[in-house]
Amino acid sequence: MELPNAIGTPLKAGSRRAWGDRVFSNLAVAAGVTILALLAGVALFLLIESLPAVSASSSELPGGKSLVDYIAPLAFGTVLAATIAVAIAVPLAIAVALFISHIAPRRIVFALGFLVDLLAAIPSIVYGLWGIFVLGPAAVPVMEWLEAKLGFIPFFEGPASATGRTMLVAGLVLTVMILPIVSAVAREVFSQTPRKLQEGALALGATRWEMIKMTVLPFGKSSIISGAMLGLGRALGETMAVTIILSVSGGVTFNLISQANPSTIAANIALNFPESSGLAVNTLIASGLVLFAITLVTNLGARAIVARQNIQ
Amino acid sequence: MGAPAETTALLATPFGGPLWRRKAVNWAMTALIVAAFAVALIPLFSLLFEVVKRGVPGLSWEFFTTSPRGVIGGGGAAHAIVGTVVITAVTAAISVPIGIMAAIYLTEYGGRGRLRRALTFFVDVMTGIPSIVAGLFAFALFALFLGPGIRLGLMGSVALSVLMIPIVIRTSEEVLKIVPNNLREASYALGTSKWRTIVKVVLPTAFAGLLTGVMIAVARIVGETAPLLVTTGVVDSINSNPFEGRMQNLAVYAYSEYRTPGVMKQASYDRAWAAALTLIAIVMILNLAARFVYRRYRTEIR
Numbered sequence: 001m002e003l004p005n006a007i008g009t010p011l012k013a014g015s016r017r018a019w020g021d022r023v024f025s026n027l028a029v030a031a032g033v034t035i036l037a038l039l040a041g042v043a044l045f046l047l048i049e050s051l052p053a054v055s056a057s058s059s060e061l062p063g064g065k066s067l068v069d070y071i072a073p074l075a076f077g078t079v080l081a082a083t084i085a086v087a088i089a090v091p092l093a094i095a096v097a098l099f100i101s102h103i104a105p106r107r108i109v110f111a112l113g114f115l116v117d118l119l120a121a122i123p124s125i126v127y128g129l130w131g132i133f134v135l136g137p138a139a140v141p142v143m144e145w146l147e148a149k150l151g152f153i154p155f156f157e158g159p160a161s162a163t164g165r166t167m168l169v170a171g172l173v174l175t176v177m178i179l180p181i182v183s184a185v186a187r188e189v190f191s192q193t194p195r196k197l198q199e200g201a202l203a204l205g206a207t208r209w210e211m212i213k214m215t216v217l218p219f220g221k222s223s224i225i226s227g228a229m230l231g232l233g234r235a236l237g238e239t240m241a242v243t244i245i246l247s248v249s250g251g252v253t254f255n256l257i258s259q260a261n262p263s264t265i266a267a268n269i270a271l272n273f274p275e276s277s278g279l280a281v282n283t284l285i286a287s288g289l290v291l292f293a294i295t296l297v298t299n300l301g302a303r304a305i306v307a308r309q310n311i312q
Numbered sequence: 313m314g315a316p317a318e319t320t321a322l323l324a325t326p327f328g329g330p331l332w333r334r335k336a337v338n339w340a341m342t343a344l345i346v347a348a349f350a351v352a353l354i355p356l357f358s359l360l361f362e363v364v365k366r367g368v369p370g371l372s373w374e375f376f377t378t379s380p381r382g383v384i385g386g387g388g389a390a391h392a393i394v395g396t397v398v399i400t401a402v403t404a405a406i407s408v409p410i411g412i413m414a415a416i417y418l419t420e421y422g423g424r425g426r427l428r429r430a431l432t433f434f435v436d437v438m439t440g441i442p443s444i445v446a447g448l449f450a451f452a453l454f455a456l457f458l459g460p461g462i463r464l465g466l467m468g469s470v471a472l473s474v475l476m477i478p479i480v481i482r483t484s485e486e487v488l489k490i491v492p493n494n495l496r497e498a499s500y501a502l503g504t505s506k507w508r509t510i511v512k513v514v515l516p517t518a519f520a521g522l523l524t525g526v527m528i529a530v531a532r533i534v535g536e537t538a539p540l541l542v543t544t545g546v547v548d549s550i551n552s553n554p555f556e557g558r559m560q561n562l563a564v565y566a567y568s569e570y571r572t573p574g575v576m577k578q579a580s581y582d583r584a585w586a587a588a589l590t591l592i593a594i595v596m597i598l599n600l601a602a603r604f605v606y607r608r609y610r611t612e613i614r
Contacts, residue, residue, distance in 0.1 A: 024507035028421050031413030032431045035477060039434050042441065042449040042474065049452035095348030103345055119356050121595050123535020125563045126588045129570060130359045133366070133581075176355040183352075205327060207338035230440075237442020239538035240567065266444045266538065273542045281460060288448040292441065299440035 043292070050286035053279060062272075062280045071287045073252050077167075077262030078291065081242060082235035084171025084256070085178055090228045092175070093182035097220075100183075101190040102212060113187075120180035128244035131173040136164025136245065143168065143257040154254050161259040165247035168256040173241045178231035185227030189220045222305050229302035233295045239266035265291040360592075367589025370582035381549040386579070389587055391550040392565035395465065399544065399561055400534050402469035402554050403476055408526055410473075411480025418481070419488040420510055438478040446474040447539030454543075463545035465554030468561070471539035476529050483525025487518045520609040524602045531598035535591045537563035562587045562594075 058066035100112050140162060147158035193216045201211040242264050248271075249260035263271070269284045276284060327334060372388075380387030414431065422428030450471035454462050491514050499509040515522070545558035546568050566587035573580030 018505075021505050021507045024510070025421055028413050028417035029427070031410045032417045032427055034410055035414055035438070035481075036430060036434055038474065038477070039438055041453065042445070045449055045452035045456065046445070048456065049448075092348050092352050095345045096352050099345050099349040103342060115353065115356065118596075118599070121531055121599055122359065123537070123563055123588075123591050123595065125535065125537045125566050126359065126363060126592060129566065129584060129588055130355075130362060132570075134358060134362050135355075179352055207334055209338040209341040210327060210334065212341075233440045237440075237444065239442070239444045240563075243538075244567070244570065266442060269444050269448070270538050270541055274546070277460065281455075285448050285452060288445050292445045295440055295442055295445075296437065299437065303436055 046285055046289045046292065050282055050289050053282035053286045056279055056282075060279055061283055062276075067283065067286060070283060071265070071290055073250060073262050074265045074268050074287060075290060075294070076252050077248075078236055078264040078266070078294070080254070080262065081167060081171050081174060081246075081264055082232055084168065085174035085235040086228055086232045088172070088175045089179045089182055089231055090224065093179050093186055093227065093231075094224060096179065096183040097186035097190050098212060098216070101187050102208070102216065116180050116183060119176065120184075124177065124238060124240040125244075127173050127177055128241040131169060131241055131245040132165065135173060136166075136169050139164045139166075139169050139172070146257060155256045157255045158257055159259075160257050161247070163247065163259070165245055165259065165261075166257050167246065167261045170242050170245045170261075171256070173245060174235045174238055177238060177241065178234050181234055182224075182227040182231040185230060186220055186224050189223035190216050193219045222308070226302040226305045229298055229305070233298040233302070236295050236298065237266055237291060239270050243267040243270040363585065363589050363592055366582070366585040368586075370579075370584075370586030371589065375583070375586055379548060379550050386574075387548075389562065389565055389583065389590070391548065392560045392562045392587065393590075394550050394552050395544070395559040395561040396534065396563075398552055398554055399465050399468045399472065399540070399559065400530060402466065403472040403533060404526070404530060406469060406473045407476040407480055407529070411477045411529075412484050412522060414477075415481050415484035415488055416510060416514075418485050420506075420514070435478045435481050438474065439482070441474060443471075443475055443536055444538040444542070447471045447542040449474060450539065450543045463543065463558045464556070465544055465551070465559035467543035468540045468559065469554060471543050472533045472536060475536065475539070476533045479529040479532055480525060483528065484518075484522055487521030487525060488514065490521075491517045520606055523609075524606040527598050527602035527605070531595045531602070534594055534598070535563050537567055540564050541567070562591050566591070 053061065053067055056067075058064060058069075061067060061070060063070060096116060100109055100116070104112055140160070143156075143158075143160040143164070143166065146156040147160040150156045151158055197215040197219070198211055201214050202208075206214060243266075246261050246263060246267060247259055248263035248267070250263065251260060252262055253260065265287050269288055272280070273284050375388040376393065377390055378388040379391035381391070414435075418428060418431060422431070447468075450467045453470065454464065454467050495513055495517060496509055499513045500506075504512070540561055541564055544561065544564070546564060547558035547560050551557050551559050566584045569580045569584035569587065
């Protein structure tokens with residue numbers, strides 16, 4: 001990029017060319033600064049609008065609870081739903097990524113990648129409708145079975161919901177939603193595993209699975225972790241699917257298959273915001289700020305892992 | 313010193329067990345991976361099947377041409393379609409210039425400066441903002457100046473821009489990066505200034521890729537519900553002015569038809585599914601068109 005200077009220097013200041021260059025480069029810088037200002041604005045305006053809820057006494061807030069008592073169960077629900085999603089999605093995503101990068105015939109790889117990307121493109125409202133009308137009813141017998149056979153585990157204590165509007169179903173829908181993200185990150189790195197490592201393993205007589213276990217998985221380990229955290233960030237902030245599916249009672253419970261579930265921060269905002277006014281709005285915005293902070297920490301963690309991998 | 317022992321250990325460990333067992337494990341793991349892939353695709357096919365099956369009954373001429381204004385428990389989604397188009401267009405009008413200019417800054421001007429590093433980092437941060445938080449931001453911004461009851465199409469566009477800008481930057485940056493340097497240098501050698509080089513050489517070369525990126529970004533935001541729920545409100549009549557009054561859109565329409573069904577419950581659910589089907593169709597067409605544009609019109613770069 002030194003060349004433009006070589007041509008640029010002899011120009012007299014104020015000539016049309018230098019003028020055009022200056023305007024254009026200033027525009028480019030302005031666009032960059034605008035974006036930084038926008039992001040600062042997101043944090044700033046959320047903070048300003050949540051201050052009234054922070055300074056208000058607990059009797060004025062919705063439910064007559066203090067701000068912390070209001071947000072804590074929601075944060076619990078948020079983390080619980082996202083954890084279910086990540087726990088199921090990560091093994092599946094590794095399998096999907098391995099299938100596309102190492103097992104599927106070359107000719108159909110492109111089409112398979114397209115199918116998985118399609119999952120990512122479907123709007124969350126559609127996932128919500130599918131979850132409540134299709135997956136929920138289909139999951140009822142499964143949850144009854146879980147209650148009967150595995151009821152001694154706190155997760156499946158029951159009583160099993162008859163409508164399927166449970167934490168487990170919400171978690172499953174989130175699983176489907178984050179699967180493409182996690183598998184895309186893993187697939188990218190799996191397919192970059194150095195050929196000489198893979199061929200070396202095969203030349204030593206390894207079977208394909210042994211080759212994958214010895215070369216591909218160790219090579220892609222950090223990408224799996226960072227993909228999982230990106231997926232976690234997405235699941236934490238996902239709104240509509242949870243809003244539609246989950247039947248909420250507000251308590252804190254690990255029971256995944258009953259009718260009484262803790263809500264999530266995002267779903268709680270979507271449910272209550274349209275009908276709220278005054279301090280209730282400030283309270284919801286404060287909870288949004290907490291959600292922002294949680295996802296921020298998660299995403300930064302993912303980036304840090306990727307960055308460390310790149311250095312090595 | 314310990315080299316011989318280590319070598320023996322290395323040779324012995326990787327493939328323990330008899331050959332038949334290793335082959336069986338290999339077969340089992342392959343079967344497991346294939347099965348997991350099949351399981352992962354079940355939701356996709358189930359979802360597409362159900363959306364088409366349940367969405368088609370609600371589709372009608374009326375659905376696309378009328379609004380529910382003055383109709384009890386009926387009407388179509390024309391107001392939502394108008395709203396979706398207007399909100400998406402305004403969002404694109406805000407996000408595309410900012411996003412592409414920022415990408416130009418990153419690839420052509422940034423060098424290794426501090427602003428460049430900050431921008432790269434914060435665009436990553438921005439990608440992770442939950443959509444509902446983007447909606448709350450737009451609400452907080454406008455409520456501070458225009459009062460807490462405010463609902464505008466423009467607010468929705470501002471919220472969606474927070475989500476769209478990072479996508480546009482990411483894809484544009486990738487595309488601009490692969491424009492070969494010798495094209496730029498050839499242009500400089502002819503005495504062309506830097507900005508004319510960017511406008512006349514770099515951008516045309518990257519055009520198909522940029523267009524593809526914009527289409528994919530539009531496909532990503534066109535189905536957003538949560539940020540619009542808190543910014544544009546719910547309304548029954550057609551409104552095409554983003555600067556005044558509430559505005560409906562397809563995603564929020566689908567949600568509210570489900571949430572608050574009319575007297576004829578099934579008719580409302582039919583309309584919700586019809587709106588979902590319309591949304592999926594829009595998203596698919598955008599994605600397929602993006603792929604087509606990229607394959608058909610991209611400049612061959614050797």
